[in-house]
Amino acid sequence: MNEQTTPSGLPNSDGLYRVSLTYTAFADAEFGLPEGKTWHDVESYGVKWSTIYITFKDGTQHEDTLYFDIAVDNLDTKRPTSISIEQIDDNYDVVAVLSEQG
Numbered sequence: 001m002n003e004q005t006t007p008s009g010l011p012n013s014d015g016l017y018r019v020s021l022t023y024t025a026f027a028d029a030e031f032g033l034p035e036g037k038t039w040h041d042v043e044s045y046g047v048k049w050s051t052i053y054i055t056f057k058d059g060t061q062h063e064d065t066l067y068f069d070i071a072v073d074n075l076d077t078k079r080p081t082s083i084s085i086e087q088i089d090d091n092y093d094v095v096a097v098l099s100e101q102g
Contacts, residue, residue, distance in 0.1 A: 021080040029066035
């Protein structure tokens with residue numbers, strides 16, 4: 001039997017396994033609107049990377065850089081959004097996905 005060792009040093013004769021987790025992070029940042037505009041003037045908005053893009057009902061557009069600090073404390077590691085148990089080979093490549101939740 002080909003006995004392998006897990007990264008934690010535990011022997012594992014059945015192969016190596018990995019758990020892949022997805023978490024939700026929390027971040028907030030302040031931004032402003034151009035003078036004379038309020039949130040009631042907004043038609044649509046979106047966020048990509050660290051920029052908020054706003055389109056107003058009159059067709060004008062505004063973008064603002066968001067400055068936020070995503071700290072580990074803002075990461076909810078108690079409840080993963082999704083969990084996947086995978087069997088991996090000696091190169092840590094996925095051989096099979098054994099179970100998925102979320």
